[in-house]
Amino acid sequence: MRKNKTWNRRKILLTFGIVMGLAAALACRLVYLMAVDSGDYAEKAQDLHERERDIKAARGRIIDTKGVVLADNRSVCTVSVIHSQIEEPEAVIAMLTEELGLEEEDVRERVEKVSSIERIKTNVDKEIGDRIRSYEYAGVKVDEDYKRYYPLGDLASTVLGFTGSDNQGIIGLEVKYEEYLQGIPGQILTLTDARGVEIENVAETREEPVDGYDLYISLDANIQEYAQQMAEKVMEQKQADGVSILLMNPQNGEILAMTNVPEFDLNDPFTLHTGEDTFQMDDKTYQDKLNQMWRNRCINDTYEPGSTFKIITASAGLEEKVVSTDDQFFCPGYIVVEDRRIRCHKTTGHGSEDFVHAAMNSCNPVFIEVGLRLGVDNMYKYFQQFGLMEKTGVDLPGEAGTIMHQKENMGQVELATVAFGQSFQITPLQLLTTASSLINGGVRITPHFGVQVCDREGNVVETMEYEEGERILSEETSETVRGILEKVVAEGTGKNAYVEGFHIGGKTATSQTLPRSANKYISSFLGFAPADDPQVAGLIVIYNPQGVYYGGTIAAPVMGEIFANILPYLGIEREITQESQEEM
Amino acid sequence: MEQEKPRLEFYAKHKGSRDITLYVLVLILLLFGLVMLFSTSAYNGWVKFQDSGYYLKKQLFATSIGIAVMTAVSRIDYRVWKRLAPAAYVGSLILSGLVLAVGREYNGSKRWLALGPLSFQPSEFAKLAVILFLAYVVEKQARNMHNFRYLVLVMVLLLPIVGLVGTNNLSTAIIILGIGFVVIFVSSPKYMPFVFMGAAGVGFIAVFLALESYRLERLAIWRNPEAYEKGYQTIQGLYAISSGGLFGKGLGSSMQKLGFVPEAQNDMIFSIICEELGLVGALAVLALFALLIWRFMVIAVHAEDLFGALIASGIMGHIAIQVILNIAVVTNSIPNTGITLPFISYGGTSVVFLLAEMGLALSVSSRTKL
Numbered sequence: 001m002r003k004n005k006t007w008n009r010r011k012i013l014l015t016f017g018i019v020m021g022l023a024a025a026l027a028c029r030l031v032y033l034m035a036v037d038s039g040d041y042a043e044k045a046q047d048l049h050e051r052e053r054d055i056k057a058a059r060g061r062i063i064d065t066k067g068v069v070l071a072d073n074r075s076v077c078t079v080s081v082i083h084s085q086i087e088e089p090e091a092v093i094a095m096l097t098e099e100l101g102l103e104e105e106d107v108r109e110r111v112e113k114v115s116s117i118e119r120i121k122t123n124v125d126k127e128i129g130d131r132i133r134s135y136e137y138a139g140v141k142v143d144e145d146y147k148r149y150y151p152l153g154d155l156a157s158t159v160l161g162f163t164g165s166d167n168q169g170i171i172g173l174e175v176k177y178e179e180y181l182q183g184i185p186g187q188i189l190t191l192t193d194a195r196g197v198e199i200e201n202v203a204e205t206r207e208e209p210v211d212g213y214d215l216y217i218s219l220d221a222n223i224q225e226y227a228q229q230m231a232e233k234v235m236e237q238k239q240a241d242g243v244s245i246l247l248m249n250p251q252n253g254e255i256l257a258m259t260n261v262p263e264f265d266l267n268d269p270f271t272l273h274t275g276e277d278t279f280q281m282d283d284k285t286y287q288d289k290l291n292q293m294w295r296n297r298c299i300n301d302t303y304e305p306g307s308t309f310k311i312i313t314a315s316a317g318l319e320e321k322v323v324s325t326d327d328q329f330f331c332p333g334y335i336v337v338e339d340r341r342i343r344c345h346k347t348t349g350h351g352s353e354d355f356v357h358a359a360m361n362s363c364n365p366v367f368i369e370v371g372l373r374l375g376v377d378n379m380y381k382y383f384q385q386f387g388l389m390e391k392t393g394v395d396l397p398g399e400a401g402t403i404m405h406q407k408e409n410m411g412q413v414e415l416a417t418v419a420f421g422q423s424f425q426i427t428p429l430q431l432l433t434t435a436s437s438l439i440n441g442g443v444r445i446t447p448h449f450g451v452q453v454c455d456r457e458g459n460v461v462e463t464m465e466y467e468e469g470e471r472i473l474s475e476e477t478s479e480t481v482r483g484i485l486e487k488v489v490a491e492g493t494g495k496n497a498y499v500e501g502f503h504i505g506g507k508t509a510t511s512q513t514l515p516r517s518a519n520k521y522i523s524s525f526l527g528f529a530p531a532d533d534p535q536v537a538g539l540i541v542i543y544n545p546q547g548v549y550y551g552g553t554i555a556a557p558v559m560g561e562i563f564a565n566i567l568p569y570l571g572i573e574r575e576i577t578q579e580s581q582e583e584m
Numbered sequence: 585m586e587q588e589k590p591r592l593e594f595y596a597k598h599k600g601s602r603d604i605t606l607y608v609l610v611l612i613l614l615l616f617g618l619v620m621l622f623s624t625s626a627y628n629g630w631v632k633f634q635d636s637g638y639y640l641k642k643q644l645f646a647t648s649i650g651i652a653v654m655t656a657v658s659r660i661d662y663r664v665w666k667r668l669a670p671a672a673y674v675g676s677l678i679l680s681g682l683v684l685a686v687g688r689e690y691n692g693s694k695r696w697l698a699l700g701p702l703s704f705q706p707s708e709f710a711k712l713a714v715i716l717f718l719a720y721v722v723e724k725q726a727r728n729m730h731n732f733r734y735l736v737l738v739m740v741l742l743l744p745i746v747g748l749v750g751t752n753n754l755s756t757a758i759i760i761l762g763i764g765f766v767v768i769f770v771s772s773p774k775y776m777p778f779v780f781m782g783a784a785g786v787g788f789i790a791v792f793l794a795l796e797s798y799r800l801e802r803l804a805i806w807r808n809p810e811a812y813e814k815g816y817q818t819i820q821g822l823y824a825i826s827s828g829g830l831f832g833k834g835l836g837s838s839m840q841k842l843g844f845v846p847e848a849q850n851d852m853i854f855s856i857i858c859e860e861l862g863l864v865g866a867l868a869v870l871a872l873f874a875l876l877i878w879r880f881m882v883i884a885v886h887a888e889d890l891f892g893a894l895i896a897s898g899i900m901g902h903i904a905i906q907v908i909l910n911i912a913v914v915t916n917s918i919p920n921t922g923i924t925l926p927f928i929s930y931g932g933t934s935v936v937f938l939l940a941e942m943g944l945a946l947s948v949s950s951r952t953k954l
Contacts, residue, residue, distance in 0.1 A: 012770055013881070020874065034826065040826070194843025
């Protein structure tokens with residue numbers, strides 16, 4: 001037997017000493033990691049375990065001037081199954097098949113699929129969701145969610161716009177007022193294991209969502225609906241490509257109605273209203289068609305305004321005093337400007353007429369003459385003064401700018417055509433806004449929808465302010481223009497817009513679209529009432545009507561009918577005239 | 585003469601005088617290990633086998649066998665094993681060879697031999713065999729252990745098993761080398777040769793690492809575990825440790841064991857101990873192991889003969905190396921390599937042979953006057 005020698009013992013002790021030294025070093029390392037410098041890793045670990053689940057904030061509503069809700073939220077449910085938690089697969093399949101009206105095969109496939117969570121159906125009505133929840137089957141999850149809902153369907157679709165799947169505005173007011181409407185989503189912080197399965201019985205941190213603010217707009221759903229019906233009617237009658245109608249308060253720019261028919265269903269904005277089969281389309285064609293459908297022609301598109309623009313030429317001419325109401329003119333049916341012979345719409349000529357009658361007749365040679373008297377410099381000056389060169393500043397996205405000749409490229413011929421509303425383009429809204437500003441006493445207005453923003457309880461959060469517009473025309477000239485335009489409706493080309501008992505001013509237009517050879521027309525009528533103190537101004541634009549295309553014949557009567565109905569609605573009483581008294 | 589009646593003498597003189605402190609320490613560690621094993625494995629057991637007690641049951645089974653083995657071995661005179669030591673060594677070589685041929689793979693490593701429903705990890709047995717074998721060889725050559733040539737020769741005897749085990753389990757090969765180093769170190773009166781050996785070992789490891797780029801990658805991962813996908817386990821372990829703070833989240837409250845630290849019941853179990861029991865708990869575990877090692881030291885110093893002293897030293901080396909390497913890996917103090925924490929990490933073969941070693945140590949202790 002070998003003895004355990006002294007050196008053996010010494011070495012055992014030495015080994016033990018080294019081991020204890022290393023253990024002490026590790027103890028220090030532990031102290032360092034756990035007590036001295038643990039912050040970073042511990043936080044990262046926390047981040048890893050926490051799952052943020054957003055709680056959607058209810059989007060603010062859009063409410064019209066009378067309190068009618070135009071855009072609202074609907075509670076919908078998402079039904080999902082968690083494979084590992086399902087206890088009675090057959091019962092679950094049967095229940096989901098019945099309640100959700102799905103094919104049993106599809107439901108079975110999803111229920112039996114081994115995945116952490118499988119979505120069965122989204123946008124399920126809350127009622128059905130509640131019913132599914134009441135079965136209390138293990139592994140079936142019903143999550144509530146909000147979905148944007150437009151109670152009036154296609155009403156003012158191009159104005160209101162709609163939201164995408166993430167509840168974010170895509171077009172229209174929904175985009176423009178996104179920051180007010182969207183609210184602040186809340187959060188639920190839960191802990192999960194590495195597979196992402198939530199851990200039960202752990203207190204979750206909850207941050208409540210802040211609902212979006214309600215937007216109150218100047219639009220009146222009744223007027224809008226009526227205007228929309230009228231537009232649809234005339235579109236059908238005239239087999240037009242589209243019809244836009246704009247109604248606003250010329251005193252302050254509040255828009256009462258803006259319709260571009262055909263409108264589309266806001267609750268189903270990705271289905272083409274033409275009913276075309278989108279499966280056959282490639283993505284680009286489909287997207288182009290959608291964009292076309294969503295277009296708000298009143299502000300997104302420009303057109304040659306034609307004779308309605310004579311309001312502006314007349315205002316400029318009268319203001320610059322190059323013409324007065326009783327100046328005499330002679331129309332032979334044409335006018336020669338430089339080497340060009342520009343025809344009047346009445347080829348036989350209007351003969352001798354004063355300026356008021358020239359306006360009533362919508363006589364091109366007279367307005368060309370006025371334009372020529374103004375000259376390029378003045379025409380340009382008034383374009384700028386009247387605000388035609390800038391955007392109107394309407395609270396909708398995608399407003400198109402004015403397309404106008406460069407001043408240095410503008411010769412006499414261009415000047416002549418501009419004078420009666422051709423060879424340049426503006427948006428319908430720009431035309432109505434400028435005309436409104438000229439007839440309201442001469443102050444430029446900013447067209448708008450937004451009036452105020454309130455919280456859900458109705459407390460005002462913000463009142464929209466629109467700059468007091470600049471004076472762009474003297475009151476006298478404004479009054480003169482109103483008088484001329486009232487005559488146009490009372491006795492001139494706009495007589496089809498005449499409504500008994502009301503003073504209505506207006507101007508018709510028939511413009512040929514480019515290329516001229518296509519023989520396509522845009523008929524329009526711009527009117528306002530009462531003529532002496534305008535409370536409502538309107539513009540109707542009929543795109544490519546078939547058959548008779550004169551604005552005075554097809555556009556003016558529509559506006560007349562609209563005025564006849566909405567003026568009493570707006571509290572503007574019919575004056576009892578002699579004629580009607582006799583009838584009574 | 586002496587060898588013919590050891591058993592009788594053993595029972596007559598030393599019955600019941602085994603090291604009770606060691607015995608109690610082992611039982612505490614076993615109990616604590618089972619509690620932590622259940623805590624760390626319940627989730628994984630449920631996810632994999634729909635049975636949260638899956639790992640605990642298997643470990644309980646192995647532990648009961650282990651305790652029986654420990655009790656039996658502690659009552660047998662350790663000198664009996666002298667005769668069996670060469671056979672044990674050869675046996676471990678055969679088994680380790682067998683595992684290469686017909687081993688069962690788990691997690692991409694071929695380390696198990698299947699015995700019906702049970703599986704057996706020969707490398708765990710190899711550690712015990714090496715301790716016994718070296719104690720046997722060194723005792724025989726005790727007079728020559730001051731001779732450098734003999735020292736090297738004894739080391740060379742280890743190479744076959746280190747090579748065989750090392751082909752698929754580098755960590756265990758390093759442990760076996762370490763055990764051998766400790767036993768030979770203790771047996772020799774010299775110091776300088778071991779400084780050279782140590783230097784040679786470091787050099788060898790450097791060459792070994794440089795030979796294969798993936799091994800160098802381990803170093804890079806060690807320096808900056810967050811930047812590598814393979815640093816996942818390390819970083820998750822660090823997350824767990826740092827989440828523990830002073831007193832931990834409380835037993836059973838670890839988040840990291842829920843799949844973040846992969847197979848939390850295995851090599852990384854210490855990180856979960858840190859998370860659940862905090863710095864205090866972690867240091868307590870370290871202290872328990874220190875006490876255990878201290879008992880081996882005491883037993884080795886007081887052993888009646890060189891064979892017993894070397895066995896106790898080998899066991900001390902074994903436990904010390906595994907504990908230190910395991911905690912060093914978990915705290916990312918050294919590059920990641922798979923080493924289990926004795927008595928606590930999941931592993932049936934490991935616990936059975938560890939307890940057999942404890943039996944040996946107890947047996948040695950019973951012939952000392954402590």
